[in-house]
Amino acid sequence: MSERVGYVGLGIMGRGMAHNLLKAGFALRVWNRTASRMAPLVEAGAEAGESPADVAAKSDIVIICVSDTPDVEAVVLGENGIIHGAKPGTLVIDCSTISPSATRQMAAALKEKGIAMLDAPVSGGSEGAAKGTLSIMVGGDAEQFERALPAFQAMGKTITHVGPNGAGQTVKLVNQVLLVGNTLAMSEALMFAQAGGVDLQKTYDAISQGAAGSWMFTNRAPQIMQRDWRPGFTIALQQKDVRLCLDAADEMGVPLLCASLVFNLYRTLEAMGLQEEGNHALIKALEHLAGFEAGNI
């Protein structure tokens, strides 16, 4: 018999992932802080839990996907948190993107009670969550990774065990360092092209498949040319991840030049009230500095 799964946090990501666990045949108990968000899952066959502790008490594996480090701490260690309901032998899997060092501390607190933990942040966006095609980067014991594989396979496609607790979160932050570097490079390149008087679409056609191309340039440069700022990933969430990168870099004593520059550029955009626009709106900060806009309209 497959293990009973609990799911805590039914936001943009969590709701798609939870639906895919149901589709794969797992018995599922869910909990969300805003209770109304549980309704579609209950309609699809899940049980509604009363609290994270209640979900943990009635599950073998509990998956979490909430916003930030303090939020994971609240649902794991807080009042009515998972630690107060889980029996020894329970496995907690955190799919949120949070601090690697806080992850190691939580894993240690759970281990003292005989509860295992895997950090398993994801990439692939809301579309990947809905389609079950996420990339999942997993930190923790190899034995627990094997145990969790059927659940991971219900939610994702590229599933990689990258090391001990905290390693999953570290690899996710590596991903974010690359992502914001590519976003800044794309923005600067488009501003340069605009200033040089070349046609942006022709420039895109000429170079997007070459060595300077990137997922970011291929997918987001066309949106910039159309001045379409709808988010795949919001500035607010991107900024949270850059802050996690900078905090981790500070703990490790390593310089992070591009990410800190991007952090301050996004801060400017937040001050302009643009935090709900897509992360490709980074170019607006450069437009503000340069005094002209990029885009073929």
Ligand code: NAP
């Ligand atoms: P979201 O739509 O804003 O959902 C956040 C969820 O966390 C909601 O269920 C919310 O409950 C819950 N929550 C927040 N604080 C809480 C607290 N203190 N106690 C209990 N529940 C709390 O966010 P999302 O896009 O699903 O993102 C979730 C995580 O996945 C984040 O760590 C994010 O960085 C990561 N991620 C997101 C994407 C993406 O494209 N969206 C991609 C990869 C990774 P309420 O419903 O009550 O507000």
